[in-house]
Amino acid sequence: MEQEAIAGAVRQQASTRGSKPRIPLPFLRFLYANRSARWSVIILVPILLLTFLAPMLPLQSPLESNIRASMSSPSFSHFFGTDKLGRDIFSRTLAGIKVSLFVGFSVALIALIVGTAVGTVSGFFGKAVDRIIMGIVDIFLAFPSLLLAIGLVAIMGAGTLPVICAIAMADIPRFIRLQRSLVLGLKSRTFIDAARTVQAPQLWLMSRHIVPNTIAPLLVAASIAAANAILIEASLSFLGLGILPPEPSLGNIIKDGQMYLQKAWWISTLPGGVILLIAISLHFLSDGIREALDPRARK
Amino acid sequence: MDIATTAAWKSDKREAVKEPLLQVRDLHTHFFTDSGTVRAVNGVSFNLERGERLAIVGESGSGKSAMAMSLIQLIAYPGKLVSGSVKLDGREMVGMSESELNKLRGGSIGTVFQDPISSLDPVMLIEDQMVKPIRMHLKLGAKEARRHAVNLLERVGIPDAERRISSYPFEMSGGMRQRIMIAMALSCKPKLILADEPTTALDVTIQAQIVELLKNLTETTGSAMMFITHDLGLVARFAQKVAVMYAGKIVEFGTVDEIFDTPSHPYTQSLLMTIPGVSDGQRRRLLQIKGFPPDMKKPVVGCAYKDRCPAASERCRLDPPELAEREGGHLAACWLENGLRSGDGGSIEAMLGEERNEPFASAGSGAANGRDGGREPSAGEAADVVLRITDLRKSFRKASMLPWKKATEIRAVSGISFTLKRGETIGIVGESGCGKSTTARMLLKLEEPTGGRIEMNGNTQIVFQDPYSSFNPKMKIADIIAEPLHVRRIGTREERKERVRELIQKVGLDIAYLDRYPSQLSGGQRQRVGVARALALNPTVVVADEPTSALDVSVRAQIINLLCDLKEELGLSFVFISHDLSTVRHISDTIAVMYLGEIVEYGPAEEIFVHPAHPYTKALIEAVPVPDPKIEAAKKLSLLKGELPSPAHPPSGCAFSSRCPLATPVCTEKKPALQPYLDRREVACHAVS
Numbered sequence: 001m002e003q004e005a006i007a008g009a010v011r012q013q014a015s016t017r018g019s020k021p022r023i024p025l026p027f028l029r030f031l032y033a034n035r036s037a038r039w040s041v042i043i044l045v046p047i048l049l050l051t052f053l054a055p056m057l058p059l060q061s062p063l064e065s066n067i068r069a070s071m072s073s074p075s076f077s078h079f080f081g082t083d084k085l086g087r088d089i090f091s092r093t094l095a096g097i098k099v100s101l102f103v104g105f106s107v108a109l110i111a112l113i114v115g116t117a118v119g120t121v122s123g124f125f126g127k128a129v130d131r132i133i134m135g136i137v138d139i140f141l142a143f144p145s146l147l148l149a150i151g152l153v154a155i156m157g158a159g160t161l162p163v164i165c166a167i168a169m170a171d172i173p174r175f176i177r178l179q180r181s182l183v184l185g186l187k188s189r190t191f192i193d194a195a196r197t198v199q200a201p202q203l204w205l206m207s208r209h210i211v212p213n214t215i216a217p218l219l220v221a222a223s224i225a226a227a228n229a230i231l232i233e234a235s236l237s238f239l240g241l242g243i244l245p246p247e248p249s250l251g252n253i254i255k256d257g258q259m260y261l262q263k264a265w266w267i268s269t270l271p272g273g274v275i276l277l278i279a280i281s282l283h284f285l286s287d288g289i290r291e292a293l294d295p296r297a298r299k
Numbered sequence: 300m301d302i303a304t305t306a307a308w309k310s311d312k313r314e315a316v317k318e319p320l321l322q323v324r325d326l327h328t329h330f331f332t333d334s335g336t337v338r339a340v341n342g343v344s345f346n347l348e349r350g351e352r353l354a355i356v357g358e359s360g361s362g363k364s365a366m367a368m369s370l371i372q373l374i375a376y377p378g379k380l381v382s383g384s385v386k387l388d389g390r391e392m393v394g395m396s397e398s399e400l401n402k403l404r405g406g407s408i409g410t411v412f413q414d415p416i417s418s419l420d421p422v423m424l425i426e427d428q429m430v431k432p433i434r435m436h437l438k439l440g441a442k443e444a445r446r447h448a449v450n451l452l453e454r455v456g457i458p459d460a461e462r463r464i465s466s467y468p469f470e471m472s473g474g475m476r477q478r479i480m481i482a483m484a485l486s487c488k489p490k491l492i493l494a495d496e497p498t499t500a501l502d503v504t505i506q507a508q509i510v511e512l513l514k515n516l517t518e519t520t521g522s523a524m525m526f527i528t529h530d531l532g533l534v535a536r537f538a539q540k541v542a543v544m545y546a547g548k549i550v551e552f553g554t555v556d557e558i559f560d561t562p563s564h565p566y567t568q569s570l571l572m573t574i575p576g577v578s579d580g581q582r583r584r585l586l587q588i589k590g591f592p593p594d595m596k597k598p599v600v601g602c603a604y605k606d607r608c609p610a611a612s613e614r615c616r617l618d619p620p621e622l623a624e625r626e627g628g629h630l631a632a633c634w635l636e637n638g639l640r641s642g643d644g645g646s647i648e649a650m651l652g653e654e655r656n657e658p659f660a661s662a663g664s665g666a667a668n669g670r671d672g673g674r675e676p677s678a679g680e681a682a683d684v685v686l687r688i689t690d691l692r693k694s695f696r697k698a699s700m701l702p703w704k705k706a707t708e709i710r711a712v713s714g715i716s717f718t719l720k721r722g723e724t725i726g727i728v729g730e731s732g733c734g735k736s737t738t739a740r741m742l743l744k745l746e747e748p749t750g751g752r753i754e755m756n757g758n759t760q761i762v763f764q765d766p767y768s769s770f771n772p773k774m775k776i777a778d779i780i781a782e783p784l785h786v787r788r789i790g791t792r793e794e795r796k797e798r799v800r801e802l803i804q805k806v807g808l809d810i811a812y813l814d815r816y817p818s819q820l821s822g823g824q825r826q827r828v829g830v831a832r833a834l835a836l837n838p839t840v841v842v843a844d845e846p847t848s849a850l851d852v853s854v855r856a857q858i859i860n861l862l863c864d865l866k867e868e869l870g871l872s873f874v875f876i877s878h879d880l881s882t883v884r885h886i887s888d889t890i891a892v893m894y895l896g897e898i899v900e901y902g903p904a905e906e907i908f909v910h911p912a913h914p915y916t917k918a919l920i921e922a923v924p925v926p927d928p929k930i931e932a933a934k935k936l937s938l939l940k941g942e943l944p945s946p947a948h949p950p951s952g953c954a955f956s957s958r959c960p961l962a963t964p965v966c967t968e969k970k971p972a973l974q975p976y977l978d979r980r981e982v983a984c985h986a987v988s
Contacts (some may be wrong), residue, residue, distance in 0.1 A: 204786060
């Protein structure tokens, strides 16, 4: 009887394969299948390629100034025009994207790791531990994240590393909250009880049973956090609190241009458009991840 | 539909009385999912007469719910009624506009769903939910409509309906909510009531009340009823006609007596043999239907049941059989006139092979089987006891928000004692809230007892109720089974792998399943994995907490057989917790009946089932529907009144006194103790001892 069952199951499996073109990695397959994710890849991949190939392209260096070509409008020699010092905005934008993406993904990674760890502990142990952690988290959540980041940068000083830390600090409480709520839902599931009946240690329960089951929503949150971090970094730099000139970041390029908006619109608007594009595509990506990981959301 | 039947229908229309209430012809409903089209309903035709009660039976996935929802055209996305005709009172419903359909739904057709908790709007008063449809369909004024609603609630047995109508759903118990759902379904004097597993979520005594209520209501109002269930016992108790569905089609249709006495389709015949017998005391292996239902995404060539049917022939593979008349006028879709009885000698057993009637090899393997061995000398007994529970208690304290108020104490288990010998099975039965699951959790050290002692010789493992949530979906089967070994650091990696392979074969699965994830297994296969996991640490006692209640009937038999085999082979002791009394009877040597945290009756299983002593045990056994329409018809139900009292405020004296038919003033004053009764039994009742 069992052999037949297996044969049937194997047949079933064989038939579900085969019809679609085979792409090796499940990740790529989902990107191929999912519309939102496909769009985000179409936008992000060229931007990333350009950013990382920039040093090899025949572009003016982002820091090189050429006063004679000050504030020239977009042309074939300067796609995005030049600023007051005659620096090439296109090449500065590419350099700025690199900084922005670095900040964005570092923040997301730090917030993900710290938030998951603290949130797991808080949700899993409950009681006093939970109450203390949640108290602190609630205080942090009372501030708007931009305001909090400004305050933290004011304490730690400007520069790439302090900016990353500041934004991450502002994001961590959200991850703690999210992870805690996920853990609370999982804690009462039967498979946790099953592991408890064999006296599995708590570290085992958390690392084997709880965290793997919360990864999906956390990744979605992380991709949104990355998009937000890019925007906050731009805002900080715009306020003069973020990445310090002359190192370009999308925020400080826009800041440089804001005084000349009427004379040279391209200095601020074109890098601004790039921020928009990146933020939108990251949101698309998070949608894609959510849909790929949650079968109920599929249409 | 051909011209002849159309003409017949037209002529019928003039004499509307003779015409069936509901005519369904060649109904097809498909679900257009990402991975293919699921043909959930694949050509269903039947008639339902006025005032008739029709039961639709089938395993999960057989399309019974999809069929019912297709009738009222409330099919969940991505489902779609593809073709067919549904006529209510001669009016074609397929192709009707949404607003016309809305007039019928809730008007001529009332519906009762399975889950009374999610079918009522939690933030709306009962009154508001009931009155509006009544005003709309019956065109009554607000006051009249309310009066009508109160009347209905009284009719479905809601005490103090005038007051209860202005409360919220959460203030009512599950049984009360289901009564309200029924009142709502009845509110607009429907000609047809659709009930989709209306009692599955309820306890047996409440289920019996609800079923009686539905039966009386359909008889007094003349409404017809279509009743979807997987419980063959309920069918026998309730239905007049039965339709058996398999793979989106009706494979057999007839009166209750015909279906149970002379089933003609091999599927029906096998299905009836997968359930533990009621009257036969002798234990036999339950029939297992081999294989799985067909994948509904693929077109079915020939008969859908051919791969599981022992009588399948070449013709079955090519030609799909249609419903055809059998002797006595019932219909079956099989090429063989008598299904499995068509072979030599006309016995189903011959066709099924020797699998069925062999009794357990065990009967009397010495002390291992306390059932036949009678009382052992006490010295031998002591050595063989694997579990002894003395005066076990567990109470939960719920602190009040107000500091000066006393915390309420809920006594989940209040002083139970029993012993379990090696190789023996104790069945714990009772309704939800009686403390049976709390007892299990204490045995597994998931809860700390507040009093009493658990002495154990060896270790205890558990098989959980729900095979879907008891596995980490992110772990492979191999890792799931190996987890207990891994956690306890038993053996090297290689040894553990070897042990896992051994275990999975022991529960009857191929080692190929080890690389799968739980979501890739069927319910029955998962439950086998659950058993394998429980066996990993060589337990002496296995606690099985409702291990079969989440499974389909045919799969249930496989798991019960597996547990019985393991009991014999490994000398395991089981604590078998269930509300399914026929299964408990089938598998247990001893039974403990629990009510509100106490054991009210304890003793050998067969004796208790044949001659229950405690009035609660009697009521419980009576309330369970038996899959035999003759027994059910002969039964004179003395239903328990009311519901389980809250464990926070148990009645004074005997906990059962508030519902007991034999209650006297003594019962409300003095708590009866568990006292010896007859030879080997114990009962806690003033009226009995």
